[in-house]
Each structure stands twice: as C-alpha cells, then as structure tokens.
Amino acid sequence: MNIYKIVGIIGLLIAIVAAFTKVPYAMELIAIAGIIVALGIAVEDSVRVIVSAIAMPIVADLFNALPSIGAYVTSILTNIGYLIGGAALLIILRNIYNRLLKT
Numbered sequence: 001m002n003i004y005k006i007v008g009i010i011g012l013l014i015a016i017v018a019a020f021t022k023v024p025y026a027m028e029l030i031a032i033a034g035i036i037v038a039l040g041i042a043v044e045d046s047v048r049v050i051v052s053a054i055a056m057p058i059v060a061d062l063f064n065a066l067p068s069i070g071a072y073v074t075s076i077l078t079n080i081g082y083l084i085g086g087a088a089l090l091i092i093l094r095n096i097y098n099r100l101l102k103t
Helices: 003-020 026-038 043-065 070-101
Strands: none
Touching: 003 026, 003 070, 026 070, 043 070
C-alpha cells in the first residue's frame, strides 16, 4: 500500500466522520487529501476522475429525499465529492501545465 492510497483512505474516513460530527476544516482536509491522491493517479484514469467529480454532487443530491438517513448519505457523498474534486483539480492543473509549458 502506497502513500496515495493511505491518504485516500484517511480522506474517506474524514468524509464519513464529518457527516455525523463537526470536524474543523473537514472540507479543506478532504480536498487536500484529494490533491495528494491525484499525484498517484495514472494519466489514463484522468478522464474518469474528472467525470466522477462532475457527477458526484448530482448523485449525492438524489439521496436527500430518503427518510431519516438521506441527510447523512448526502453529506457523506458530498464529502467524497470534495475528495474527488481535489483530485480533479490537480489533474486539470497538471494538464494545463503540460499543454502550455512543455513542448
């Protein structure tokens, strides 16, 4: 198990715990974990990560209507979306860097 997977697991744990309790700076910690995870993502998986980052908030909102657990499920999925969003941000910035500065 490499450092990127460990940070990803920590980010998921923060995402789950933050759905049930108040975690200071949870969104920022989760997004930073996503950025670190993105360093270990292969180039061929970049599109999957970016599409997942776009789709996750839409999917997360669908569970809000569930009685009694909907808010928790939505919060967990939204927090996971922050993790994926952090990864997508680094992938996009890396693509821009490669396109503009490398010849």
